[in-house]
Amino acid sequence: MAECPGVAHLAEMADGGLARLRAPGGRLRADQARSVAELAETLGSGALDLTNRANLQIRGLQRDAGPALASALGRIGLYAEGPADRRRNVLLDPLAGLDPTESADLTPVAAALDRALTAQDWIGELSPKFAFALDGGGASGVAAVASDVALLAMDGRLRLALAGVPLGVSVAPEEGASAGVLLAKRAAQAGPDARARDLDAAALRRALAEAGLGQPAAPADAPWPAALRPVFGLMTQADGRFSSILPVPVGRLAAAMLRFAAEAAEQGEGELRLAPWSAIVIPHLDEARATDALERAQGVGFLPPDLAARLRVRACAGAPACVRAREPAKALALAVLAEAARRPELAPETPRSLHISACPKGCAGAAPADLLLLGAGDRDGYALHAHAAPRRPGGALGRCAGDDPAAVLSLLSAMPGAS
Known part of the structure; x- marks a missing residue:
């Protein structure tokens, strides 16, 4: 595809228009998931893709379906009007706040960064490919996903990396969104196709210091994550409850699978999370319901966790x-x-x-x-x-x-x- 799609801005594929839905933090309420499944069937072919950056793609749309899709998704809080729609590329670890091994829950940072990017008057100048990864330092290693800017929690602070290379700067968690916006603005100023690899790391360190953001980072005791580490099946959360992590075969979802995930989510707190390793996380369940969800999921098309x-x-x-x-x-x-x-x-x-x-x-x-x-x-x-x-x-x-x-x-x- 020539351009990164959004909700109103469809990519033209051989099987019809393709829309990319960027759910803030990769999270959907159960009612939102049901609405997306219905839209995939009524406006598209019923097929959805779960991407490597935990976005949802609706396939087989009519070429002129963008406005109707944007209107419907806007009513349920899943569309940012204007150029921000295609530029809110913020990947948050789907295990944030659940993983007992993480150093920090970066959910507030991701939410603040999403809001801040959406509000910038220069956001249309940023490349739609410019992307962030936020990693709380837990089991999944989301900071290893290819991104322009990555923030990794370590020792109470967030270390920054540019195009996979540590920048040598760390910021306080409450500074994470501001630092991300500053780096994105520098990329936007460098041109509509500019990516992190095109930026001068030394100049960015100076800009962060001048803005009062961050400090030089000491050498890390632990290495930067080298690869994504998928987690499947039953996971015990930090609070003692459980998550069911349902493997999606090759990232391909039928609408019925998304409806099943919504139903399972309602057995907990009504939330589901999209994972960049082709999985859906159903958090906040008791053990019996989490186990039941894993067993029944295979009947609608999810993979057995051990096979995944x-x-x-x-x-x-x-x-x-x-x-x-x-x-x-x-x-x-x-x-x-x-x-x-x-x-x-x-x-x-x-x-x-x-x-x-x-x-x-x-x-x-x-x-x-x-x-x-x-x-x-x-x-x-x-x-x-x-x-x-x-x-x-x-x-x-x-x-x-x-x-x-x-x-x-x-x-x-x-x-x-x-x-």
């Missing part, structure tokens, strides 16, 4: 949803997971990652996988690559027709090591 932990699968939309694609990457990925759920003995015994990409663009992510199936526009099937990413595939091991999910599982199980 062993078999990590990414895939782009593929054909026929994408005009670039010759191969049905998403459909093959879903078939692989369905086969593994039906015949668990075919799944790898130790964790393995699989990436199916219909072309070298690599829309589903840039991280390497143990096994990469890479399609091309000039021939059928996939090239096979070991420990590779679509944009850096290296030499091919051979080819695969991509019509036999069991054969793909066999190939993956035979791969040495894990990435």
